[in-house]
Amino acid sequence: MTTIPPSASTSPIWKRRCWKQYAREEYMHRSDSDFVVCTYECAHLPAPDTPSDASRRKAYEVIDDKWLDENAIRLFPRRPLATLKEGHNVLAVLTVIPLSRSTLLSSMVSEVNELPGHIHREQIAAAAQKRQSPSTGATLAQRLQTQNPRRIDAVYDGRPLSLMGPSITIYHTVFANFLKRMQESRHFTSDGLDVAQNFVTQAAAYHGDGSKRHTELAPWTNKGVHAHFLRHTPISNSVGKFTPDGAVFASRETHDGFRALISAAELETELGEGSGDPNAQAENVYVAYYPSREAQSVRDRSCCPALLIGLAGPTIQVSGAVFADQLVVQNLGDPVCVVPRLNTTGRSMLDDAGHRVAQLFYALRECLKELDDYYAALIQSITVPKRHLRSVGVMPGRPAPTSTGRAGLSPPPPMISPHFAQYKDDEGKSVTLTYTARLARDYPVKAVFVAEAKTDTETRTVVVKFTPAYCKDAHELLARASPPQAPKLRFCEFVESVGMWVVVMDYVEGKEVTNVLQDPVHIKSLEGAITALHADGFVFGDLREPNVLRVDDKVVLIDFDWCGKQGTARYPSDILLEEGAWHSGVQRGGLLEKVHDGFHFHALTGMKLPSV
CATH class of the missing domain: 1.10.510.10 (Transferase(Phosphotransferase) domain 1)
Known part of the structure; x- marks a missing residue:
């Protein structure tokens, strides 16, 4: 680790070109190496004996990871630069790393270390903050502009096909659970079926405009799912002002008053009527909410899972959304149409429609509870008691900047990771995974990661792959060969909470x-x-x-x-x-x-x- 001291001839806030120039001057002989720069705001800097660069370098020899933990807050993305109180207390830390390691996918690993990953997400957020309103953004003219793979804030929702992201089920259990709940065989209460049949009656009817349809549907969705499921909710944040047709927020707020959005609903009178696709509108509500400045304390530590609901005429589409390495939205199953249809269930067409709506309301209701519990635990975990503030690098004697709400928060994780984090090995030992990088970022649909697998006796580097199908027997056949001709398998099973195969194998140099x-x-x-x-x-x-x-x-x-x-x-x-x-x-x-x-x-x- 090398600390780069500010000098009288250099701007207090070091630009990237300064870092590169310093690296060239100090490490030209290290042609086999590259470097990573992290920036910190410090409570104070070590005092040099004289105001010279040489003296500063000598004074900075005390700076190590422990010193930074106790005396500094890392910037990008912890705080916007605009909140700095004293620019001369900004410290740049340069770390030299090997450039040409002949390891499995090592070139990809170098591209996805923790700092670039966080910066990339903040660049997405900054671009998304400049978008049009959700209703305008859902028009075809705007979608042709924003749904472009060359745009950093494009939503990976499968339109066009080049914008397909990894399965969102790897980031939170709620999405696989929704799909599972939609398939459960259940007996519904009389009250639940009453609500469902009343909804079917109103949803199958024609209404003169969206306002009338909203008025007729809301009593039944709000009774069957959540009181705010279809309730006009004005929102004002750093992105702008907008009013979803329905919005459900987490019951617990952050210390600065931010509440996580757990569902957003948009409604149009009929398919093809109104101002645009309600699914695209709901998607844009999400994009206007979580990339906002107000959401950063949650965004830094979470994939920001939410359910999105689009209602057009008699059809309801439920989607899931996350903010991981990209903004990703995916349909959770087929649309539910309440128009009575032929079936093989042994029920009349109208009875079948009521049961399908009751099933949908049940799945939505339970998943909203799951998300509310998740955000309550998250907000509990990121708020640090005052007596612990110094240990996490909060400036002593400095009030928290109210606009960003960073003081009093625990440090964010190094990356937004899949939720699959533990498994049992062949000996029955518990193994904990700590994800360190995402691989194959040039192929957004792929979900392959590097992780540290830790037991009570050892830690090893592994590759974790999430895939719809996998031939475990063939892999094991070659892994057992002498010499092995496939990486050793540590875990290979279909995991219900992920809805996919999870394959953990040794990280192989090659x-x-x-x-x-x-x-x-x-x-x-x-x-x-x-x-x-x-x-x-x-x-x-x-x-x-x-x-x-x-x-x-x-x-x-x-x-x-x-x-x-x-x-x-x-x-x-x-x-x-x-x-x-x-x-x-x-x-x-x-x-x-x-x-x-x-x-x-x-x-x-x-x-x-x-x-x-």
Whole structure:
């Protein structure tokens, strides 16, 4: 760690170009290294003997992590620079890190360390604060501008398809629980069915305008779900003023009066009528709320989970929203239409409609309770008792800046992480995961992370992957080979609270294959891995460069998502069938064949795979 002292000739607030210039001057001989800079506001700085840079450097030798914990508050994103009281007490800490570590996805790890991750989210928030109002933002003209992958504040809601984010179920349990509750077999009370049937009657009717529809639906949603579910709620914050058709807030507020938004509802008279898509309007309410300055103490420490509801005519769509590495919104199942329909439930069409609405109201009601409990615990955890303020770096004798509400808060986590944080290993020991980086950020839909896995006796670095499907047996087959040709599996199960497979494997040092393999040792190793899979009836399926690592004198395979038994495993429908990149027999929904692995083996080695 190197501390960069302010000098008389330099602006008190160090610009990035100053950091780069200092790094060039001090570390030009370290061509194998890069650097990361963190900035801190200090209660005081060590006093130099003389007002010279050399004397300051000598005085700053006392500064280490412990000193910073006790005497400083880290900026970006802890506080806006505009709140600084004394600019000359800003300290820049430069840390030199290795530039070229030949590790599995190490280049990606360097891009997602904790500081850039937080800064990236604050850049998203700053851009979102400049958006139009939620109603204007939902118009087609505005959506064509904002839903652009090149925009940092674009919402990853699947429109267009290039804006698909990772499954939001990895960030909070409420979303998987909503889907589960919608599938539960339940007997509803008479009161619950009364409310549901009254809602069906009003939702299926035609109303002259949105105000009339709101008036007729609100009594039943507000009785069946939450008193404020459909209640016009004026909101005023640093982004602007807007009034959702319904908004439910957490029951507990932060010390500066901020309440987390746990659901937002927007309503239009009919599909195609009104000012725009109500789902897009609800999405924009979320974007106008959590990127605001008022929300920062919660945003720093949470993925800000919320439910979004769009009502248009007789149709209701429930979505989930999070603010992680991107703003992500995803539909939670299909829309619920209250128009009576044919069914095989043994109920009349109208009876079936009432039960479907009762099921929806139950799922919403329980999930809003779950979110309220979550935010209550979060706000409890981030408020630090006054007697502990000094230990977390709060300025002694300085009043808290009321506009931002930072004083008295515990430090935020290094990154916004998945909620899956504990599992039992093969020996029954409890393992705790601390996530340190997200990998493959160039592919937002992928959910792969680096974490520290800690037991009571050891800590190891692992990769944690969340995926809809995984071939555990094939992975274990190669992981048990001698030498191993897949990372050791630490955990591999379908986790209901995530709604996906969670795969924890050792972090393996290696290099991705970027061209045709030349070394005969690597070619032989790859041949052995594929031959072993084929001998056990497996087809790898996706034997392309990113899934093959060179590790010393062997090859290691990763990504067993598509792998499966020949004759039963099939390719997904979303496979990108680029001409020349796949065997001619590969089709969407088609069976995996060993000859397909042979095609990729030839592309990787220029040789024929003997086993096919």
